[in-house]
Amino acid sequence: MHTNVNTLFDNLWDNYLAVTPSADKIHDLLGSTQKDDIINDHIALRTFNIEKVGLEKLAAHFLALGYTECGEYHFEAKKLYAKHYEHSDPKQPKVFISELLVEKCSPELQAIVTDMVAQIDENAVTADNFLYSGTHWQVSSDTYKQLLAESEYAAWMSAWGYRANHFTVNINMLAKFDNIHDVNQALKNAGFALNTSGGEVKGSPEVLLEQSSTLADDYAVTFSDGELRIPSCFYEFAIRYPKADGELYTGFVAASADKIFESTNAR
Ligand code: OOG
Ligand code: NI
Structure with a gap:
């Protein structure tokens, strides 16, 4: 586990930037006169509700740094459950x-996800870098597409993992x-595509x-059988x-x- 909350977020940010080239440009666009002053409202992480890597295992990294559990959320159609955490310092x-509530998914999806999670080293989950450790498994592009047909969330996890x-x-x-509204207009003027699901403003x-x-950047992922931009x-x-x-x-x-959640849907 990390001992310093700022170090954890610096590492999460660097890991995010490495696959999200638009983020640096947007950072400049919205904050240019005081670039380092952009304050983050929140970040988000995804996982599977399998004991070894469930939500609580990710949360433990934040609880150890002074965060507390605050709210819970249900997403029935997407078969997701979520919680949010806040730090005693409101600037954090x-x-x-x-x-993902894996048991609510098809036997095929369950088998794929169980196999992915089985490949994670037990010690990796509590290691400093777990929250930005990416994938711990190899899937084929066909498996990715199979997951995508059932759950965009599961497919995203198979390709990107913990980040x-x-x-x-x-x-x-x-x-x-x-x-x-002005933020959205500035983004559109600069050529960024927004997530319009449920309207531009939710x-x-x-x-x-x-x-x-924004809609997620397209980035090349190396699957076991070759590369795909997703x-x-x-x-x-x-x-x-x-x-x-x-x-x-x-x-x-x-x-x-x-x-x-639909910001990671294909364009
Ligand atoms: C999280 C989606 C929800 C918010 O601010 O409501 C969210 C995700 O895409 O993993 O971030
Ligand atoms: Ni969010």
Whole structure:
């Protein structure tokens, strides 16, 4: 486990940037006058609900660094379950961790995923680098496509494994923008494709959270039988509104999250 929260996020960021070339450009576009001041609202990680690597195993890395469990979310159609975590220092990114409910999937998918997870070294899960360790298995491009037909989430996991699938710009903290519509327009003007599932803006001031995201970059993955360009990771943008007590809402909105997951769909 990491002993320093900043080191963990630096490593997650470098690992994310390596397969998400658009992120550096977007970082410049939104923050250019004060590049290092972009504050991340949250990051997200994915896994399978198999004991060895379940959500709680990923969460342990954050609990050890001062995070606490705050909310839980159900995504019935996508067969996902998620929790979010917050740090005692509100400047630290929130963490959204989801897991695929493997037993709800087809026997074929279950067999593939069980085989992938069996290849992970037990000690790797608690190692410092687990959250940015990528895949611990080899799958063929046919297996990837087979998973994709049933669960985009499972297919993404088979190709990318353990890594932050997105970072999220905290719009509240930006100097150059004060609303999500202007952020989206700036992104589109610069040629970035947004996730339009459920509309460009997910959520509303009424639910105290508005979110948008890019579509994941296409990046080459080496499968056991050759290379394929497939969606890697994306960038999200979030603006939060105050609750009745005047404090900004810190949770997530399941209906919006359901659409954000689709940012890794093929273009
Ligand atoms: C997480 C999707 C949900 C949000 O902010 O609601 C999410 C994922 O794609 O793994 O990030
Ligand atoms: Ni997110």
